[in-house]
Amino acid sequence: MSGDTLGFEGQSVIVTGAGNGLGRVYALELARRGAAIVVNDLGVSNDGSGAGGRVAEKVVAEIEALGGRAVPSFDSVATPEGGRAIVELAIKSFGQVDAVVANAGILRDKSYYKMELAEFEAVLDVHLRGAYFTTQPAFRAMKDRGQGGRIVFTASPVALFGTFGQPNYVAAKLGVVGLTTSVAIEGARAQIFANCIAPMAATRLTPGMATETSEEHPFAPRRVAPLVAYLCHRDCPSNGHVYMAGHNFHARAAMMLGSGWVARDEDELTAEAVAAHWAQIDDMDGAKALGTAAEIGAMLKASVPFLG
Numbered sequence: 001m002s003g004d005t006l007g008f009e010g011q012s013v014i015v016t017g018a019g020n021g022l023g024r025v026y027a028l029e030l031a032r033r034g035a036a037i038v039v040n041d042l043g044v045s046n047d048g049s050g051a052g053g054r055v056a057e058k059v060v061a062e063i064e065a066l067g068g069r070a071v072p073s074f075d076s077v078a079t080p081e082g083g084r085a086i087v088e089l090a091i092k093s094f095g096q097v098d099a100v101v102a103n104a105g106i107l108r109d110k111s112y113y114k115m116e117l118a119e120f121e122a123v124l125d126v127h128l129r130g131a132y133f134t135t136q137p138a139f140r141a142m143k144d145r146g147q148g149g150r151i152v153f154t155a156s157p158v159a160l161f162g163t164f165g166q167p168n169y170v171a172a173k174l175g176v177v178g179l180t181t182s183v184a185i186e187g188a189r190a191q192i193f194a195n196c197i198a199p200m201a202a203t204r205l206t207p208g209m210a211t212e213t214s215e216e217h218p219f220a221p222r223r224v225a226p227l228v229a230y231l232c233h234r235d236c237p238s239n240g241h242v243y244m245a246g247h248n249f250h251a252r253a254a255m256m257l258g259s260g261w262v263a264r265d266e267d268e269l270t271a272e273a274v275a276a277h278w279a280q281i282d283d284m285d286g287a288k289a290l291g292t293a294a295e296i297g298a299m300l301k302a303s304v305p306f307l308g
């Protein structure tokens with residue numbers, strides 16, 4: 001496309017869960033920009049059952065029809081062997097891994113009261129453990145090769161504020177934010193940057209929105225692809241951040257720390273004093289985004305004089 005400056009020629013990118021919804025449009029966008037793609041998808045229904053659909057092959061055919069390069073992968077991200085096999089396929093097919101988009105996902109919605117262990121575990125297995133199983137072998141391959149890399153994890157807006165009926169999903173997705181910030185710190189010196197996306201898109205995972213999405217739907221998945229493509233690109237300087245995107249909206253989201261209340265001395269450190277200062281403790285006016293541990297230390301020192 002004219003005006004494209006962010007190319008991926010000679011690079012290889014893994015996109016998990018790329019047979020449908022968001023992953024498919026990420027794969028197409030990255031391929032259009034020159035990346036060779038591992039299109040991974042187990043081909044399951046949205047609760048994770050019925051493995052065996054060959055949706056990955058269809059997306060590979062779409063990429064090839066556009067003149068791009070891609071290979072299908074049918075492994076599950078939810079097992080260590082599956083994660084390793086996905087990364088090995090990228091290296092065998094294209095020689096290296098330059099970026100990974102850990103996107104595969106399922107839902108098993110249920111109230112916390114009714115949720116069974118199997119429903120809790122199935123969702124953690126795909127989203128949180130699956131992110132680990134796939135990105136750790138890729139992280140190792142990137143580090144061993146010594147030429148950096150990019151990892152894009154997938155959380156959800158609900159990871160940041162919760163929702164009814166998805167305690168398993170919300171817990172898994174906030175866990176993914178924890179993976180992002182930690183991998184980002186460890187990867188920084190090796191130029192392996194990890195960020196996280198909290199997308200909003202009309203797909204089969206969001207039955208409240210239209211499931212048969214047209215390209216013109218306000219929340220069409222394709223509207224999230226530009227941000228993901230940039231996060232995969234070496235020009236993107238961000239590391240350890242979370243970005244919300246959908247319906248043309250793009251913004252960074254962050255954990256915040258309020259300015260709080262500081263007890264004057266040990267005598268004032270009582271539950272009653274906490275209750276008396278609750279409005280101040282609870283207040284988020286003037287809150288700051290949590291950055292590095294060193295920045296948080298500096299913030300605390302500024303507000304707690306005796307720490308200095």
Ligand code: NAI
Pocket residue numbers: 016017018019020021022023040041042043044045046048055075076077078102103104105106126130154155156157198199200201202203204205206
């Ligand atoms: P989707 O259902 O269209 O695509 C997910 C794909 O993951 C499916 O093709 C499925 O076969 C595949 N998959 C599931 N388990 C797998 C496994 N174990 N191994 C390999 N592939 C597997 O869903 P959508 O909406 O495109 O979701 C993509 C990601 O974005 C998910 O992580 C989801 O939680 C996240 N997300 C989506 C939102 C939305 O508004 N659509 C909102 C917030 C987060």
